[in-house]
Amino acid sequence: MGAEKCKFIKNKVSVVTPVFNGESHLERMLDSILGQTYQELEMILVDDGSTDNTALVAEGCQKKFEDKGLEFRIIKAEHRNASAAINQGLPYVTGEYLVWPDSDDILEPDSIGKRVAFLQTHPQYQCVRTLAYYFDAVSGKMAAADEKTGDLKKENLFWDILESKTFVCCGCYMVKSESFFEIYPERRIPEYDVGQNFQMLLPFMYFHKCPTIQEKLYGVYVRKGSHSRRVLTQKEEEKKYQDYEELVDRIAEICDLQEPMELKRIAGWKIRRRYQLALKYGYMKRVAGSLRQLYRNGDIGIIHMVKGNVRAYLHFYIRKLKDAEWKQYKKRKFSRLKNKDFTVIASNCSGTMMYYDLGLPFLSPTINLTIGMNDFVRMVENLKWYMGQEIAESKDENGHPAGLLGDIKINFIHYTTFEEAIQKWNERKNRINWDNLFIIGMERGDCSYETMKRFNQLPYKNKVLFTHVEYPEFQSAYYIKGFEEQSELGTITNFKNHFWRRRYLDDFDYVKFFNRTNEERG
Numbered sequence: 001m002g003a004e005k006c007k008f009i010k011n012k013v014s015v016v017t018p019v020f021n022g023e024s025h026l027e028r029m030l031d032s033i034l035g036q037t038y039q040e041l042e043m044i045l046v047d048d049g050s051t052d053n054t055a056l057v058a059e060g061c062q063k064k065f066e067d068k069g070l071e072f073r074i075i076k077a078e079h080r081n082a083s084a085a086i087n088q089g090l091p092y093v094t095g096e097y098l099v100w101p102d103s104d105d106i107l108e109p110d111s112i113g114k115r116v117a118f119l120q121t122h123p124q125y126q127c128v129r130t131l132a133y134y135f136d137a138v139s140g141k142m143a144a145a146d147e148k149t150g151d152l153k154k155e156n157l158f159w160d161i162l163e164s165k166t167f168v169c170c171g172c173y174m175v176k177s178e179s180f181f182e183i184y185p186e187r188r189i190p191e192y193d194v195g196q197n198f199q200m201l202l203p204f205m206y207f208h209k210c211p212t213i214q215e216k217l218y219g220v221y222v223r224k225g226s227h228s229r230r231v232l233t234q235k236e237e238e239k240k241y242q243d244y245e246e247l248v249d250r251i252a253e254i255c256d257l258q259e260p261m262e263l264k265r266i267a268g269w270k271i272r273r274r275y276q277l278a279l280k281y282g283y284m285k286r287v288a289g290s291l292r293q294l295y296r297n298g299d300i301g302i303i304h305m306v307k308g309n310v311r312a313y314l315h316f317y318i319r320k321l322k323d324a325e326w327k328q329y330k331k332r333k334f335s336r337l338k339n340k341d342f343t344v345i346a347s348n349c350s351g352t353m354m355y356y357d358l359g360l361p362f363l364s365p366t367i368n369l370t371i372g373m374n375d376f377v378r379m380v381e382n383l384k385w386y387m388g389q390e391i392a393e394s395k396d397e398n399g400h401p402a403g404l405l406g407d408i409k410i411n412f413i414h415y416t417t418f419e420e421a422i423q424k425w426n427e428r429k430n431r432i433n434w435d436n437l438f439i440i441g442m443e444r445g446d447c448s449y450e451t452m453k454r455f456n457q458l459p460y461k462n463k464v465l466f467t468h469v470e471y472p473e474f475q476s477a478y479y480i481k482g483f484e485e486q487s488e489l490g491t492i493t494n495f496k497n498h499f500w501r502r503r504y505l506d507d508f509d510y511v512k513f514f515n516r517t518n519e520e521r522g
Helices: 026-034 054-067 082-092 111-121 158-162 177-183 197-207 234-255 260-281 284-296 302-334 350-358 373-381 383-387 418-429 449-456 510-514
Strands: 009-019 041-048 071-077 095-099 127-136 173-176 212-222 343-346 391-394 402-405 408-411 437-442 463-467 477-479
Touching: 009 026, 009 082, 009 111, 026 041, 026 054, 041 054, 041 082, 054 071, 071 082, 095 111, 095 177, 111 127, 111 173, 111 212, 158 197, 173 177, 173 197, 177 197, 197 234, 234 260, 260 284, 284 302, 302 350, 343 350, 350 437, 350 510, 373 383, 373 408, 373 437, 373 449, 391 418, 402 418, 449 463
Parallel strands: 009 041, 009 095, 041 071, 127 212, 343 437, 437 463, 463 477
Antiparallel strands: 095 173, 127 173, 391 402, 402 408
């Protein structure tokens, strides 16, 4: 369609969604589109070079859209990034309104309808947004928001979005297509590896006000391994920061920012981010340099600059002290280990962490994976039989490789491919020391009281079930303090909010646990 003037179809909503390897969650999002009370819409799905069965899932949903008389266009592209993928879909937008939800989230049934109704009854606005709610993708339980809500009465949102004072959650926003393509007449947004939302939102928010419908009409599934939430290496994080700076410079050009105060604010945004990154990785010269730049930019006074340097150096040396103490703590603790050829069969990564702490080889296949507790107990009840079975590839809702060991579902959460996971599983399965087994479970997910009872009855002397409250009736239960207000055990490999570095896991003396003698094991 290019840059020529396009007449958009009145009242129609164009839904554009990029997806990469979304076979486990895409259908859920598409079903939420099909379930909208407002049906004047078109679905434009861009497959960003997926290597799984995303295309098959999408094609399987096509008939559902046809049966409802809805347009559903599937565009297949080479894998690049989300912004490049969304550019493949923008030329096909024909609706008066535009939304771009993520492929792993959902829209409430009246999400689109309420936004359309607002814009129809408030023609002075070119866009509107709603609120979001958050789910833990594993447990399905409500999760804390990972963005600030901000002042919901504000309508000038450019700076609040840029400075993370309010949310950028893409599926919450709806814009009028004509106004959007006045900003991007070539129907292309700038392409960067850091996503698409800054490009989609910031220029629009600079030129137009955006009110908020104060209802939670968009559901975000929080997946720890997703692209936006994946833990980055230092090198990856530094590149991400640089990409964001280049992107914001491009956005400043699009918005034609020339006012000195606006340019100073952009500069301050960059410097503050550089300061935080330098502080995180202990680059004290860069910290001092960033503070000087903030002073010259007028963001802080000389007293704040001096105090900031003092605080930074204190933070740096306290962290060094904590690191040294943590190293000595582990050395003292782990030097007591005498039993070094044991096999841990664990329901999640706790066993992996113990092996890693102790510097021991992985004599177990249950490394870097999770198994639901009901499945885990069933597997351990007949462990030798299950270890003799082959694993068939399966689907995981979070996009990780997954498999079925007979009727046992295994999520290989820290592996890139199913083939890699199976190779490691088979290698480590052959290392099992059947005469030196330790069984570790967690009161998480589907772990009911009956499941804990079955775990406690397992025919293994050396077993422990970590729980979030006390269960004195179960000899194998070990209460990890700090999760009493939750409905289940949290992540015990996380550090506590204490001065010295200590994880919740460190409450349990697993060196003593592993040192049990053969006589004690019975």
